[in-house]
Amino acid sequence: xxxxxxxxxVRSLHVGFRIFEGHLxxxxxxxxxxxxxxxxxxxxxxxxxKTTTVKSVLRVLPMPPAKVTGGEILYRGRDVxxxxxxxxxxxxxxxxxAIFQDPLQSLNPVFTIGSQLRDIVRxxxxxxxxxxxxxxxxxxxxxxxxxxxxxxxxARIMSNYPIQLSGGMRQRVCIAEAxxxxxxxxxxxxxxxxxxxxxxxxxxxxxxxxxxxxGASVLMITHSMGVVRDLTQRIYIMYAGSVVExxxxxxxxxSPRHPYTEGLMASVPRLTGRGVSEGIPGRIPNYLAPPxxxxxxxxxxxRMPECSVEAPPMFDVGADQRAACYLYRRxxx
Amino acid sequence: MRDETKANLLxxxxxxxxxxxxxxxxxxxxxxSVIGLAVLALIVLVAILAPYIAPYPGHxxxxxxxxxxxxxxxxxxxxxxxxxxRDIFSRTLFGYRFSLMIGAVVLALGVAPGVILGLLAGYRxxxxxxxxxxxxxxxxxxxxxxxxxxxxxxxxxxxLLNQMMAIALVWWPWYSRLVFSLxxxxxxxxxxxxxxxxxxxxxxxxxxxxxPNCFAxxxxxxxxxxxxxxxxxxxxxxxxxxxxxxxxxxxxxxxEGAKRLPxxxxxxxxPALAIVIVxxxxxxxxxxxxxxxxVEDV
Amino acid sequence: xxxxxxxxxxxxxxxxTKRGTVRAVDQIDFAMxxxxxxxxxxxxxxxxxxxxxxxxxxYAPTQxxxxxxxxxxxxxxxxxxxxxxxxxxxxxxxxxxxxxxxRTIKQILATPLAVHRMASGREQLARISAxxxxxxxxxxxxxxxxxxxxxxxxxxxxxxxxxxxxxPSFVVLDEPTSALDVSVQAKIINxxxxxxxxxxxxxxxxxxxxxxxxxxxxxxxxxYLGKLSEIADTADFFQMPxxxxxxxxxxxxxxxxxxxxxxxxxxGISRGEIPxxxxxxxxxxxxxxxxxxxxxxxxxxxxxxxxxxxxxxRCHLFPLRREIS
Numbered sequence: 001x002x003x004x005x006x007x008x009x010v011r012s013l014h015v016g017f018r019i020f021e022g023h024l025x026x027x028x029x030x031x032x033x034x035x036x037x038x039x040x041x042x043x044x045x046x047x048x049x050k051t052t053t054v055k056s057v058l059r060v061l062p063m064p065p066a067k068v069t070g071g072e073i074l075y076r077g078r079d080v081x082x083x084x085x086x087x088x089x090x091x092x093x094x095x096x097x098a099i100f101q102d103p104l105q106s107l108n109p110v111f112t113i114g115s116q117l118r119d120i121v122r123x124x125x126x127x128x129x130x131x132x133x134x135x136x137x138x139x140x141x142x143x144x145x146x147x148x149x150x151x152x153x154x155a156r157i158m159s160n161y162p163i164q165l166s167g168g169m170r171q172r173v174c175i176a177e178a179x180x181x182x183x184x185x186x187x188x189x190x191x192x193x194x195x196x197x198x199x200x201x202x203x204x205x206x207x208x209x210x211x212x213x214x215g216a217s218v219l220m221i222t223h224s225m226g227v228v229r230d231l232t233q234r235i236y237i238m239y240a241g242s243v244v245e246x247x248x249x250x251x252x253x254x255s256p257r258h259p260y261t262e263g264l265m266a267s268v269p270r271l272t273g274r275g276v277s278e279g280i281p282g283r284i285p286n287y288l289a290p291p292x293x294x295x296x297x298x299x300x301x302x303r304m305p306e307c308s309v310e311a312p313p314m315f316d317v318g319a320d321q322r323a324a325c326y327l328y329r330r331x332x333x
Numbered sequence: 334m335r336d337e338t339k340a341n342l343l344x345x346x347x348x349x350x351x352x353x354x355x356x357x358x359x360x361x362x363x364x365x366s367v368i369g370l371a372v373l374a375l376i377v378l379v380a381i382l383a384p385y386i387a388p389y390p391g392h393x394x395x396x397x398x399x400x401x402x403x404x405x406x407x408x409x410x411x412x413x414x415x416x417x418x419r420d421i422f423s424r425t426l427f428g429y430r431f432s433l434m435i436g437a438v439v440l441a442l443g444v445a446p447g448v449i450l451g452l453l454a455g456y457r458x459x460x461x462x463x464x465x466x467x468x469x470x471x472x473x474x475x476x477x478x479x480x481x482x483x484x485x486x487x488x489x490x491x492x493l494l495n496q497m498m499a500i501a502l503v504w505w506p507w508y509s510r511l512v513f514s515l516x517x518x519x520x521x522x523x524x525x526x527x528x529x530x531x532x533x534x535x536x537x538x539x540x541x542x543x544x545p546n547c548f549a550x551x552x553x554x555x556x557x558x559x560x561x562x563x564x565x566x567x568x569x570x571x572x573x574x575x576x577x578x579x580x581x582x583x584x585x586x587x588x589e590g591a592k593r594l595p596x597x598x599x600x601x602x603x604p605a606l607a608i609v610i611v612x613x614x615x616x617x618x619x620x621x622x623x624x625x626x627x628v629e630d631v
Numbered sequence: 632x633x634x635x636x637x638x639x640x641x642x643x644x645x646x647x648t649k650r651g652t653v654r655a656v657d658q659i660d661f662a663m664x665x666x667x668x669x670x671x672x673x674x675x676x677x678x679x680x681x682x683x684x685x686x687x688x689x690y691a692p693t694q695x696x697x698x699x700x701x702x703x704x705x706x707x708x709x710x711x712x713x714x715x716x717x718x719x720x721x722x723x724x725x726x727x728x729x730x731x732x733x734r735t736i737k738q739i740l741a742t743p744l745a746v747h748r749m750a751s752g753r754e755q756l757a758r759i760s761a762x763x764x765x766x767x768x769x770x771x772x773x774x775x776x777x778x779x780x781x782x783x784x785x786x787x788x789x790x791x792x793x794x795x796x797x798x799p800s801f802v803v804l805d806e807p808t809s810a811l812d813v814s815v816q817a818k819i820i821n822x823x824x825x826x827x828x829x830x831x832x833x834x835x836x837x838x839x840x841x842x843x844x845x846x847x848x849x850x851x852x853x854x855y856l857g858k859l860s861e862i863a864d865t866a867d868f869f870q871m872p873x874x875x876x877x878x879x880x881x882x883x884x885x886x887x888x889x890x891x892x893x894x895x896x897x898x899g900i901s902r903g904e905i906p907x908x909x910x911x912x913x914x915x916x917x918x919x920x921x922x923x924x925x926x927x928x929x930x931x932x933x934x935x936x937x938x939x940x941x942x943x944x945r946c947h948l949f950p951l952r953r954e955i956s
Contacts (some may be wrong), residue, residue, distance in 0.1 A: 201883035226885025279818035344776030546735035
């Protein structure tokens with residue numbers, strides 16, 4: 001891991017939601033970091049809090065009902081949660097960018113692709129002298145951005161409305177929008193989940209290349225182990241509101257250590273075809289009354305008495321790989 | 334086995350209670366709806382108990398007392414008296430009885446056929462059944478409801494029963510159209526497809542699968558409509574086509590009093606206020622119900 | 632092959648629309664032996680779901696026929712016999728939409744039993760409890776719950792129990808796990824495979840997930856724009872994929888280990904998007920995306936060729952029966 005200070009650092013983030021039944025304690029101390037130029041995956045199943053994490057970073061969680069009850073989110077050392085509206089605006093405009101799962105929700109249906117793309121470029125880009133771009137420069141930048149995503153006939157696409165495009169094309173537009181600016185950190189929340197595999201493959205390859213060219217950092221949120229394996233160098237596995245394991249992607253997927261990650265990896269159907277495992281017994285806890293200690297302990301095959309007492313810290317389990325599980329506690333010297 | 338059944342029923346009951354509590358939580362987040370409900374509860378109670386709590390229950394019938402005629406509001410007569418000396422407060426309480434009863438009966442008569450026709454037309458969309466039902470509905474909807482109700486009552490002898498029938502006849506098309514649009518989208522849901530593939534009867538599909546999913550909007554509309562029905566009833570009574578004197582209909586009372594404005598303002602203002610309050614209460618409750626049935630994000 | 636339990640012969644389903652005819656399913660043939668699991672794989676718009684819906688009787692075929700145990704069943708469910716509806720059942724993709732939110736699980740499971748007059752009263756309750764136990768849901772806990780108060784995986788278990796309520800012999804699984812997490816998917820697939828053995832079921836498994844088919848299906852069929860490109864027994868299929876589209880699909884699958892990586896054909900050959908089924912390209916409909924496109928491809932539609940026993944391909948690269956090295 002590079003020693004420089006990270007671009008994005010989330011420290012022990014706690015987020016809850018107040019609803020009728022009580023207080024949902026969703027994020028329970030999420031800690032993660034993304035360094036300059038690094039690609040990081042955040043992997044977990046439905047309801048594990050990965051989207052809540054991203055929304056917290058972008059500060060787009062509706063509050064109330066959501067409430068940050070602890071921790072901090074540092075972007076280049078500055079706490080995003082404490083930023084004033086103006087600073088946040090600049091941050092979102094020039095540094096952060098995001099792609100979401102459903103492009104129809106991020107694209108406005110009543111404006112053409114061109115007018116949406118032009119707005120983004122006009123607002124977030126400046127000439128080297130710090131002046132706004134001219135109309136012609138904006139147009140050229142938009143066409144270029146669409147072209148870069150492998151879109152055929154960008155000039156025509158510019159005059160289309162979102163519903164006139166296929167799902168894959170819409171997601172390409174979102175990628176073009178996200179990468180048309182010089183953003184430093186791309187947050188991608190399940191960008192290819194709704195797409196067919198052949199289209200997913202094309203889009204991920206494109207994204208891969210574009211991110212390389214721009215030298216941007218990526219935080220990729222997904223439930224697909226295969227997708228992170230192709231696209232990221234390091235991953236965090238999330239379960240029930242906290243990170244349970246982290247490490248270099250390929251190494252972690254090849255030798256998962258945390259019992260949850262093990263169960264998850266055994267559930268993934270393989271092309272080698274050795275059948276599928278029994279899955280993981282039980283289900284994700286109720287966030288109203290999450291189990292004390294390690295939140296995975298009620299489903300864990302290696303449960304020990306201390307698991308239900310206190311949540312385990314991260315223990316080293318391999319080169320740069322760490323897991324939050326008492327199985328890997330070193331005997332005290 | 335019996336213990337188990339008991340445990341099952343207990344679990345079901347708990348679940349139902351939890352759902353009710355959640356519903357009330359959502360409803361009560363809007364204080365105006367709570368006020369509306371409280372006001373309506375009071376009105377219903379007062380209407381039911383009118384013979385016992387009205388200061389002059391006899392005044393709801395044919396009664397004259399010219400010595401006390403046209404009295405302004407006082408401690409003896411809260412709302413004053415009308416031109417033949419009847420206590421307007423007592424008559425207003427009895428007036429509520431008629432209004433609420435008419436509202437309830439009209440909706441009972443009008444909603445059921447409207448809902449059934451709408452269900453059938455929506456589920457059989459694209460067939461002649463839909464064409465017949467919905468075109469007839471359109472014809473009824475094309476005529477303003479008040480005009481239609483006036484026309485029908487004018488043809489019949491003006492009395493309580495005919496008035497209710499006339500309003501019910503005006504009312505069903507709104508429900509057939511509402512349920513038609515709900516049913517024609519619900520029939521594409523997979524649970525309906527599944528029931529068809531299983532071979533379930535049309536009766537089962539209409540009333541067990543589709544209808545329960547229409548309850549929320551129907552309930553909301555019914556609540557809002559109670560106010561409207563009362564308003565139409567009052568209007569009919571106002572023009573003399575409703576309940577005949579000496580029975581105390583709120584609309585008739587407003588009409589009677591209006592002749593003596595502005596001097597005897599109380600004889601028209603208080604019954605009119607009574608109408609406004611009950612309609613407002615129903616509307617506030619309707620808003621609250623809409624909140625309860627709305628899908629929540631978090 | 633033994634007497635097939637289900638056979639599609641030239642099965643065709645077109646939908647007339649304002650913008651032209653949607654050729655959803657176009658002349659497909661396949662046969663399934665009892666106890667088989669045929670994985671029907673394709674991208675969205677390939678016609679795999681329409682095929683399934685023709686089999687269960689949501690649609691009647693425009694042309695061609697479907698045979699079930701030798702008898703023609705090419706009609707909508709309304710025209711099918713009660714017995715047939717009992718024999719062929721379906722599990723839909725989204726249990727959120729296939730379970731009526733206003734009915735309890737007991738009511739949901741009672742419907743097929745009542746419709747087919749299989750049990751009533753106390754016996755019905757016992758049957759429902761047994762069905763729930765079969766899908767590993769404790770009856771006392773679930774009988775009186777509504778679908779929205781249980782998890783997605785549990786809902787799908789209820790949907791499976793409902794499909795099995797009538798003791799069918801043939802079940803269509805229309806993407807039963809694509810809306811679920813992998814750990815839940817694993818549980819459901821295991822359950823389905825167990826039930827298949829126990830009850831002697833035949834599955835038509837519609838999916839877009841090739842890795843899943845590798846582990847669940849006994850035969851795999853690939854569908855593209857309403858036509859079948861390749862069918863083979865699962866082991867064959869993954870060892871020796873022949874059709875260029877199959878190879879494109881396989882190369883696109885994100886995998887999680889080096890071992891799997893080595894099974895995939897060359898990486899990065901995916902290109903283009905599936906055209907609209909209203910404007911199907913002439914000749915072989917795949918030619919617009921095909922990396923091994925030849926002169927003939929946009930002129931003549933290839934015919935199906937059995938290149939090895941049970942391994943059928945529809946591609947000009949395989950004009951005749953020949954040995955594959």
